[in-house]
């Protein structure tokens with residue numbers, strides 16, 4: 406997934422070349438490519454040129470591993486587990502890709518959510534959610550309403566203010582999450598991601614040095630989708646009182 410996160414926004418192949426050090430270009434040996442563990446054993450440095458390997462690599466690996474484990478504990482091994490794993494792959498990759506491309510202002514002007522992740526998300530979301538719920542309308546309504554829930558306000562904003570208020574990638578990501586999680590999740594996704602975004606945005610304005618940076622919205626959508634995946638019943642009760 407780190408390969409997806411770093412290469413997809415740059416339109417690089419995710420197959421070739423094999424994992425390599427971004428400083429010296431030396432290939433990562435298979436025994437140095439064990440999630441989390443290799444980073445710790447190598448002391449967070451390249452075996453060859455000793456340049457630092459970002460802490461974000463093991464963090465992404467650890468987070469993904471834990472989320473897979475929670476999915477297994479929550480859903481067991483079945484169709485729901487496959488749905489959960491696909492959703493986690495899409496949301497974690499999209500969230501971090503968006504975040505890193507927003508931070509990397511030398512190469513990107515804003516955060517990027519790669520279209521290939523959106524396509525993978527829509528396909529796997531439709532298939533797994535159809536199998537779990539036995540109803541093709543479940544992902545159809547979720548994806549359609551997820552799209553419109555942000556597309557309409559974004560268009561209105563653009564008409565009034567004459568500038569982009571929300572990235573199209575964010576709109577597509579909510580639609581993908583809607584395909585996985587259904588119509589009812591959309592209101593939670595919009596509400597929760599806006600709330601998280603507002604809290605982080607305020608903290609950012611109070612503490613950060615680079616106040617000009619556009620805060621990417623993708624990570625908050627991803628966080629909201631993962632919260633809903635695990636706490637659907639509680640979140641529904643919170644929002645709808647049922």
Ligand SMILES: [Zn+2]
Pocket residue numbers: 426427428429430431451452453454455456
């Ligand atoms: Zn190196």
